[in-house]
Amino acid sequence: MNITLITGASRGIGxxxxxxxxxxxxxxxLSYKDHPEAADAVVERIVHDGGKAVALRLDVGDIASxxxxxxxxxQALERTWGADRLHGLVxxxxxxxxxxxxxxxxxxxxxxxxVHLKGPFFLTQSLLPLLADGAAIVNLTxxxxxxxxxxxxxxxxxxxxxxxLTRYMAKEFGPRRIRANAVSPGAIRTQLGGxxxxxxxxxxxxxxxxxxxxxxxxxxxxxxxxxxxxLAWVNAQSIEVGGGYQI
Numbered sequence: 062m063n064i065t066l067i068t069g070a071s072r073g074i075g076x077x078x079x080x081x082x083x084x085x086x087x088x089x090x091l092s093y094k095d096h097p098e099a100a101d102a103v104v105e106r107i108v109h110d111g112g113k114a115v116a117l118r119l120d121v122g123d124i125a126s127x128x129x130x131x132x133x134x135x136q137a138l139e140r141t142w143g144a145d146r147l148h149g150l151v152x153x154x155x156x157x158x159x160x161x162x163x164x165x166x167x168x169x170x171x172x173x174x175x176v177h178l179k180g181p182f183f184l185t186q187s188l189l190p191l192l193a194d195g196a197a198i199v200n201l202t203x204x205x206x207x208x209x210x211x212x213x214x215x216x217x218x219x220x221x222x223x224x225x226l227t228r229y230m231a232k233e234f235g236p237r238r239i240r241a242n243a244v245s246p247g248a249i250r251t252q253l254g255g256x257x258x259x260x261x262x263x264x265x266x267x268x269x270x271x272x273x274x275x276x277x278x279x280x281x282x283x284x285x286x287x288x289x290x291x292l293a294w295v296n297a298q299s300i301e302v303g304g305g306y307q308i
Contacts, residue, residue, distance in 0.1 A: 064088035069154025073251035077281030083112030092119035121180035231297035247303015270305025
């Protein structure tokens with residue numbers, strides 16, 4: 062069985078991706094930071110539907126915790142699946158910040174940097190011995206790297222850097238046939254940045270060619286496809302999933 066780790070999967074796009082991966086027959090390790098009950102609910106739904114999943118705590122912004130997480134992950138793989146390898150990694154965990162450049166503090170800047178760029182870089186590095194040859198990596202970026210939106214400059218900058226890093230992962234991991242792609246959500250209904258109110262949703266819908274905001278499971282299906290065999294020749298790409306946002 063192919064087994065995938067999805068970070069930040071207690072809700073939103075991460076949870077949707079976890080459920081879709083399990084529906085396609087993958088084993089799923091989902092990580093959470095602050096909401097164990099939400100992560101357990103995702104696991105319960107997957108198990109109820111006939112899949113297999115486990116939830117582990119991980120703070121992607123705390124690099125010092127990665128060694129302990131790796132040990133817990135190895136134990137979970139052996140205990141749950143009798144396995145010692147991952148076949149997929151989805152760097153999804155993150156949080157938003159709406160603040161104009163002149164009001165962003167160094168602490169806010171560093172917090173976004175740690176979670177959206179530094180964390181995925183070093184988490185992927187630390188998991189390389191666990192990734193099977195031929196595995197797939199999916200990094201979650203953002204349409205804000207293409208379309209400037211006031212108040213999200215640090216977030217967008219680090220997502221842009223992660224998009225570049227994705228291509229370098231594809232290049233450097235190519236000898237092991239490990240693919241790396243980025244998924245760039247457009248306007249999606251999640252709780253990132255506090256979620257959408259009616260006015261903001263209407264604005265985003267008006268800026269999208271298909272006339273609505275997207276749903277988390279629409280992004281989850283793309284992530285799962287990139288992890289599976291049907292898109293095995295797609296590599297080093299950034300795929301925007303946004304219904305034609307600001308085109």
